[in-house]
Amino acid sequence: MQKFKQNETTATYRRIYMFLASAADGYTAVTSLVGATVNLFRNGVAFGSQPTTPASLTHISVGHWYYEIPQTYLSDLGILTVTVQDTNIRPVVLMAEVVNYDWTVSTGATAQQVWEYGTRTLTGAVSVTGNVTVGGFANNAITSSAFASGAITNTKIANDAIILRLANDPLPSNARFTTFDTFAGYPLLSTNTNHLAQVNANNHIAANVHQFQNNVITNNATDASFVDELVDAVWDELATGHTIPNSLGALLKNLASVYTGITGQVTSTVTATYTTFSTNLSALDDTYNEQTIVFTTGACAGQSVPVTDYNQTYGYITTEDPFTSEPQPGDVFSIIPIHIHKRTQIADALLNRLLDSSDSSFDVMNERTVRSALRAMRNKVIVDSGNISVYKEDDQTAAWEGTVSNTADVTVNPDGGIA
DSSP states (O other): OEEEETTOOOGGGGEEEEEOBBTTTSOSBOOOOSSOEEEEEETTEEEEEEEOOTTTEEEEETTEEEEEOOGGGGSSOEEEEEEEEOTTBOOEEEEEEEESSOTTTTOSOOHHHHHHTTTSOOOSOOOOOSOOOGGGSOTTSSOGGGSOTTOSOTTTSOTTSSOOOOTTSOOOTTOEEOSTTOOOSEEOSOSSGGGSOOOBTTBOOGGGSSOOOTTOSSTTTOOHHHHHHHHHHHHHSOGGGOOSTTOHHHHHHHHHHHHTOEEEEBOSSSOOOSSEEOBSOOOOTTTTTTOEEEEOSSTTBTOEEEEEEEETGGGEEEESSOOSSOOOTTOEEEEEOOOOOOHHHHHHHHHTBBTTSSOBOOOOTTOOBHHHHHHHHHSOEEEETTEEEEEOTTSSSEEEEEEOSOOSOEEEOTTSOOO
C-alpha cells in the first residue's frame, strides 16, 4: 500500500502508480485513453469524479501510468481509494494511506514504516526502538560514512546489544572468543575470574592474550557442547601441519601417506571404460605402474585393482582387471604406493624358476626350469639315433637335449603334423 504525507506540497510525492491493461484480454498494455475517469474515496466516502487531464493521469511507458492526486484530497488521515475507468481498459482499484509524518525528514516513523517506504531518502536522524534484523538492509546499506561521529553510543543501543569486555571483567558462561578481545568462536570455559582472557592494557601482546590458569579445563568448567567442538576440531585439523617427529599427529600423517598414497579424481577428458579412464594426475609416464588403485567415492567405491599402465597425457590409467562400473568424472581414488606384480609377471617368474631354487632362468639351452620340464609334455620332441631334443614354444628352437637308450627314430609332434 502506497503512503502519502498529509497535505503533501511536492507534486511528485503525490503520484500513485498503476498498470492499465486492455479490456479485451486483461494483459496487453494500454498506452492511450479514450474517456478515462478517476474517482477518489477518502475513508470510504467519495470525493467525486475527477476528469482526466494530461497533468493528472500520465502515461510513463508500456502501459505504466500515474495519477497525481491534488493536494486538497490529502487533507485528512486515513485510507484513500482511487479507481480508474475507461472504455478500453480493465477497471483499476488502488489503495493508499495518508499519514501524519514527513518522510523527507523521517520524524516519528517506525522501523516497519521505513521498510514499507523504501523509495524515500532519510536525511534526518532515525530513532529505532524496535528490533532491527540484518535481513532488513541491502548489501552495504549502512557503512561507516553513513554515521556521524558518536552515532553509536550507549544510549542508542539496547542493553547488552554491543558490549566490550576487558580483562577481569566477568563474562557469562556462554561467552565466546577467538583472538585478543574479540569474543566469538569458542566457549569460555568458566565465569571464574581466574579463567578470563587477559589483555595487557592497550597493547595486545600475544603472550598476554587468552592466558588461562592451571586446570582451567575440568569437568566443572566445560559443558558437553564445548567438549564436542574440541574433539571435532582435533579430528578436523589438517594433517599437513603435524611435522614434529615421534608425535601422534606426525605418525598419523605418515601412515596416511603410506596407505593412502596419492589422491586424485576421474576427469571427463577421455570417455571411461571399465579398465581405462583419464584423471587429474600429472606425474611422469609409468609413475603408478604396478601399484594399486582404490576408489573411495562413486559406484566403484571400495574396489581396488592393479595399475598396469599410467600415461602423463590426460593422467590416463589402465588397470589389469575391470571395475564393476565405469568410473565417472569426479569419482575420488587413492593410489597406494606399494609395488605389486602383475599376474603374468608372477606366472612367468614361476615358470622360469630353476628346479634347484638357486636362481631364475634366462631360458638358455639345457636349463632345468619349470618351463623346460613342462615343454616335453606339449611342445615338439624329436628322438633321433639315441638323442632327444625338446623344443621351445615355436617348435623351431631347441630348449634342451639329452640321450635315450632306444635308438629307433621317433618324432613327437603335439600339433599332430608330420615332422
